Amino acid sequence: MAHYFEEQPRAASRPATVDLVLPDLHLRLETDRGVFSPERVDLGTRVLLESVPPPPAEGDLLDLGCGYGPIALTMASRAPGATVWAVDVNRRSIELTGRNAKAAGLDRVRSMHVDEVPPEVRFSAIWSNPAIRIGKPALHEMLTRWLSRLTPDGVAYLVVQKHLGSDSLQRWLAEQGWQATREASRAAYRILKVERT
Known part of the structure; x- marks a missing residue:
């Protein structure tokens, strides 16, 4: 079985579009088979985007596991003066995010493989629907x-389904020396806020 976290998806391409509709934003996004949640914007992603405070207005922001780009493009729309690094291992996802950013006129989105981010870049915010699976x-x-x-x-904001281990992840983060608090909880999803102690 192919997974969305493979570098080269084995699923045959079948392009489609989905709509991301938020109170402050409406984007039509290209999607495809072999990427995360290709039929609709994932509920966890929506909960994240509807729950977190605005990202810092400037600096470098990170969408970790960008998929086809709903988180990265929202960050870029809400913080047009910031540079948004949209990273993934899935090459199809990276390409889709790049095209979606261009179509939306968001020219400060940098879509790339996780291993291509310059090592000196530091992030003032990380938003992620991490690949728990x-x-x-x-x-x-x-x-x-x-x-x-x-x-x-x-500050990092992570969205994790309760039944997929949000509470154990929160404990693990604390054990690693991070301050991890529950920022929001909705529809069986938890938003974890992670900061340095």
Whole structure:
């Protein structure tokens, strides 16, 4: 079975579009098979985008696991002076995010593979609907890698389904020395706010 977190999706391409409708934003996004939630904007993503405070107006922002770009494009729309790094391992997702950003006129979105982000870049905000299904070891490795790149006053917001381990993830983050609090809870999703202690 193919997974959306593979670098080269095995699913045959079948382009489609979905609408992202938020109180402050309406975008039509290209999508395709072999990427995360290609039929509709995932409910967890919507909960995240409807729950978090606006991102910092400037600096570098990160959408970790960008898929076809709903989080990155929302960040870029809400913070037009910031640079939004939209990263994924899935090459089809990266391409879609780039096209969607261009179509929306959001020229400060940088869509790229996770290994292509310059090592010196530090993020004042990270928003993510992380790929929980990659398994705990890979998830923990991914979060350790990227949370360490928060600026001293940077904040990460992660959306995680309750039954997929949001509470255990919150405990693990605290054990790693992060301040992890529940920012919001809706429709069986938790928004975890993660900061340096």
